[in-house]
Amino acid sequence: MLCKSECNLSAANIAIMGSGLMGRLLALSLKRLGARVKLYDQSDQKGRGSAARAAAGLLTPLSESLVADKSIIAMGVKSLRLWPEILAQLQGYTFFQQQGSLVIAHQQDRAQLAHFEQHLTRHYSENDYQKLTRQQLAVLEPSLAKRFSCALFLPEEGQIGNRKLMSALTKQLIIEQVDWQLSAKITQVAPYYFVVNGEKKQADLVIDCRGTGAINSLEGLRAVRGELFQLFAPEVTLTRPVRLMHPRYQLYIAPKPKKHFVVGATEIEAHDNSEMTVRSALELLSAAYSVDSAFAEARILEQVSACRPALMNNHPAIFKQQGLIQINGLYRHGFLIAPVVLAKALQAVKQSFERVNHNNDEFSYLIKEVYHNA
Amino acid sequence: MALTIYGQQLSSRLLIGSALYPSPDVMSKAILASGSDVVTLSLKRQNPSAQAGAEFWQQIQRLGLTLLPNTAGCKNAEEAYTLAQMSREIFQTDWIKLEVIGDDYNLQPDAIELLKSAEQLVNAGFKVLPYCTDDLVLCQRLYDVGCEVIMPWASPIGTGKGLMNPYNLETIRLRLPEATLIIDAGIGKPSDACLAMEMGFDGVLLNSAVALADNPIVMAKAFAQAVNAGAEAYMAGIMPERQTAQPSTPTLDTPFWHQTE
Numbered sequence: 261m262l263c264k265s266e267c268n269l270s271a272a273n274i275a276i277m278g279s280g281l282m283g284r285l286l287a288l289s290l291k292r293l294g295a296r297v298k299l300y301d302q303s304d305q306k307g308r309g310s311a312a313r314a315a316a317g318l319l320t321p322l323s324e325s326l327v328a329d330k331s332i333i334a335m336g337v338k339s340l341r342l343w344p345e346i347l348a349q350l351q352g353y354t355f356f357q358q359q360g361s362l363v364i365a366h367q368q369d370r371a372q373l374a375h376f377e378q379h380l381t382r383h384y385s386e387n388d389y390q391k392l393t394r395q396q397l398a399v400l401e402p403s404l405a406k407r408f409s410c411a412l413f414l415p416e417e418g419q420i421g422n423r424k425l426m427s428a429l430t431k432q433l434i435i436e437q438v439d440w441q442l443s444a445k446i447t448q449v450a451p452y453y454f455v456v457n458g459e460k461k462q463a464d465l466v467i468d469c470r471g472t473g474a475i476n477s478l479e480g481l482r483a484v485r486g487e488l489f490q491l492f493a494p495e496v497t498l499t500r501p502v503r504l505m506h507p508r509y510q511l512y513i514a515p516k517p518k519k520h521f522v523v524g525a526t527e528i529e530a531h532d533n534s535e536m537t538v539r540s541a542l543e544l545l546s547a548a549y550s551v552d553s554a555f556a557e558a559r560i561l562e563q564v565s566a567c568r569p570a571l572m573n574n575h576p577a578i579f580k581q582q583g584l585i586q587i588n589g590l591y592r593h594g595f596l597i598a599p600v601v602l603a604k605a606l607q608a609v610k611q612s613f614e615r616v617n618h619n620n621d622e623f624s625y626l627i628k629e630v631y632h633n634a
Numbered sequence: 635m636a637l638t639i640y641g642q643q644l645s646s647r648l649l650i651g652s653a654l655y656p657s658p659d660v661m662s663k664a665i666l667a668s669g670s671d672v673v674t675l676s677l678k679r680q681n682p683s684a685q686a687g688a689e690f691w692q693q694i695q696r697l698g699l700t701l702l703p704n705t706a707g708c709k710n711a712e713e714a715y716t717l718a719q720m721s722r723e724i725f726q727t728d729w730i731k732l733e734v735i736g737d738d739y740n741l742q743p744d745a746i747e748l749l750k751s752a753e754q755l756v757n758a759g760f761k762v763l764p765y766c767t768d769d770l771v772l773c774q775r776l777y778d779v780g781c782e783v784i785m786p787w788a789s790p791i792g793t794g795k796g797l798m799n800p801y802n803l804e805t806i807r808l809r810l811p812e813a814t815l816i817i818d819a820g821i822g823k824p825s826d827a828c829l830a831m832e833m834g835f836d837g838v839l840l841n842s843a844v845a846l847a848d849n850p851i852v853m854a855k856a857f858a859q860a861v862n863a864g865a866e867a868y869m870a871g872i873m874p875e876r877q878t879a880q881p882s883t884p885t886l887d888t889p890f891w892h893q894t895e
Binding site for chain 2: 483
């Protein structure tokens with residue numbers, strides 16, 4: 261997809277474990293580069309159980325910058341430019357917009373907003389954000405100006421329809437006849453082979469994109485629980501992502517087409533896929549209601565809870581050794597940074613077959629060579 | 635300079651929390667940089683009965699420090715009791731940092747439930763470190779029911795407002811000379827921690843002030859130095875304040891020195 265045609269993988273048998281966001285993007289890209297790709301997933305085409313379904317598709321790198329470090333922000337900024345190129349190569353419709361995002365706080369939590377503003381002033385250019393008065397806010401989002409007297413506007417930020425994209429990728433995988441094995445229980449992943457539904461299979465290269473499914477095969481990988489709501493709120497007029505700063509939790513509201521909204525998300529250090537707790541539901545919904553009372557009559561379409569795969573530094577990584585590439589740790593930043601991770605993963609695949617190393621370009625820190633003592 | 639808590643000698647008077655860091659890696663490095671021997675951790679929201687937080691807890695356990703599980707998120711004595719039992723089982727420790735919250739917004743402890751809960755837990759063999767407000771009588775009562783360590787707040791959790799009511803804190807120190815007193819919550823700057831130690835408190839417990847700093851690792855070090863400075867200053871005996879200036883060197887060699895007054 262993003263790899264230009266100079267590399268030819270036509271002789272390569274590549275097996276991809278996991279058809280979440282990364283698995284799908286990689287499968288399509290490698291297929292187009294001529295590889296014989298087989299994609300395996302324990303779930304179905306809808307990606308149930310994948311962290312990608314339980315996301316909001318926020319492309320808001322700067323809004324993440326209080327908790328994510330500069331390398332994630334840089335990947336996010338670059339990915340915002342790469343997404344339209346990727347989407348143009350898919351036949352299915354995917355929602356994408358780049359109309360900026362807003363960060364707000366209630367009067368009693370203004371210190372949180374001041375903290376964020378101090379952080380932006382310290383680390384970013386004054387062109388990256390604008391401080392809005394109530395009047396300026398009213399121009400962008402009239403409903404917010406009723407309750408909030410100021411806001412921070414991050415004009416470059418955007419969002420993507422995460423579930424629409426997963427569906428578009430499904431459609432594309434089918435159109436391009438990618439060999440996709442579903443309900444595949446993967447019990448072992450190793451260089452040049454893997455075990456699926458009890459059967460050992462060989463490949464020239466195995467790529468592990470299983471996310472939390474790889475917890476037992478990747479040291480330091482953990483699951484972080486996140487919970488969110490899908491709402492239908494015809495009375496809400498918000499048009500761009502809004503983040504509410506609060507001393508204990510951060511809430512975001514991501515508007516989707518046809519008056520659908522995603523309200524999230526909790527962040528709990530637990531490997532726990534069980535349903536949303538009452539406490540989380542109360543926190544999320546009362547925070548959403550406090551931003552815009554028009555949420556009162558919204559219909560709850562779905563409560564979602566899922567685990568995001570994270571490494572101990574909360575950064576993504578591509579672990580590369582002969583015959584095996586493991587891509588993991590996209591954490592809560594999957595859609596935010598996927599295009600950059602995809603480009604680097606394709607580079608790692610190319611290196612595996614060409615046996616050449618040109619690893620000193622942008623984001624090269626993503627690729628980590630794994631050596632085993634003989 | 636050692637601090638003794640429930641018979642265990644600790645080399646640092648700074649106790650540190652494990653929440654709100656940008657990543658577990660930064661958390662581990664900041665905790666190590668703080669020099670703390672004791673690290674607090676919460677388990678209420680992590681589905682403890684299914685041990686769902688194990689991957690994260692192991693990262694903390696690998697630091698090899700003394701764990702102080704807390705009951706954050708509990709609103710009454712029954713909830714705190716159940717969670718304390720669970721944490722004793724999971725972490726094999728009878729230490730418990732008791733938090734019973736009465737007000738959801740500023741996380742102010744519920745004094746009545748706290749006292750009830752502290753007594754229950756002490757009777758069940760726990761070594762209880764209660765987080766409380768800076769109310770002398772409440773601290774006294776907690777001490778009376780068997781808490782050897784009392785942890786009054788400097789100001790509400792996460793506010794970073796520092797020592798909001800120094801008079802109350804000084805009174806508690808003065809009136810409970812035998813209790814181990816640790817300032818818990820509300821510390822914003824290293825100077826706040828230093829001030830608490832200069833007052834004669836035995837230690838400082840904090841989390842947000844380090845975890846939410848731009849650079850938590852460097853801030854952890856700054857707090858370690860501040861706590862140490864305050865503790866040494868207290869032990870060294872701080873000279874009393876005076877109303878008039880008193881030169882430390884004679885001014886006899888200054889011409890007409892006596893006419894300038």
